[in-house]
Amino acid sequence: DMKVTQMPRYLIKRMGENVLLECGQDMSHETMYWYRQDPGLGLQLIYISYDVDSNSEGDIPKGYRVSRKKREHFSLILDSAKTNQTSVYFCASSLGQGARAETLYFGSGTRLTVL
Amino acid sequence: GQQVKQSSPSLTVQEGGISILNCDYENDMFDYFAWYKKYPDNSPTLLISVRSNVDKREDGRLTVFLNKSGKHFSLHITASQPEDTAVYLCAAGVNQGGSAKLIFGEGTKLTVSS
Incomplete structure (x- = not known):
């Protein structure tokens, strides 16, 4: 059963707190992604990971960092969360590199609210 | 600026009609194009994709x-059905310096009315 699992599903944090969003996949996919979705902006790419400890900035990396120590697990970290980081965060994975005609499999999303 | 753009935030089509969703892109290096479908509170799923050839x-x-x-690029859905009601996201892929990434548009909310 191919699955991308995100935890938690909903999260409320105060400004300045640290946030950890976790993502796992059971497909042994090489590439994993973090996107955020905001009204009118679609999915914006935050970070890509091509394999363990091989991470690359996406289009909006500022204020975020990532960690990938195992192929099946990719974390998004917000050090000192800001209110403008309130969003829905999606993790995704693909077998190879996404733009080489590989399907992206998405998790169910984490709705983060920063007060 | 937005590299992949869906200019219509919403579209309403009668059941049985043709839904046409449009997407424009800026980077002529894109070589992979896809449409994803997203229901509310659900994750996007791939509908269909093409290569630039x-x-x-x-x-x-x-x-x-x-x-x-x-x-x-555009997506045409013939014989549209109420269950086609969803947000449709276009995406274009590019390989930059050996690293590939997929850029999404803002999404178009399609409503098929019965």
């Missing part, structure tokens, strides 16, 4: 048309 691909009621010179 073809200008059309059909899959059942879905057809993707690619116009490379116009930097435009």
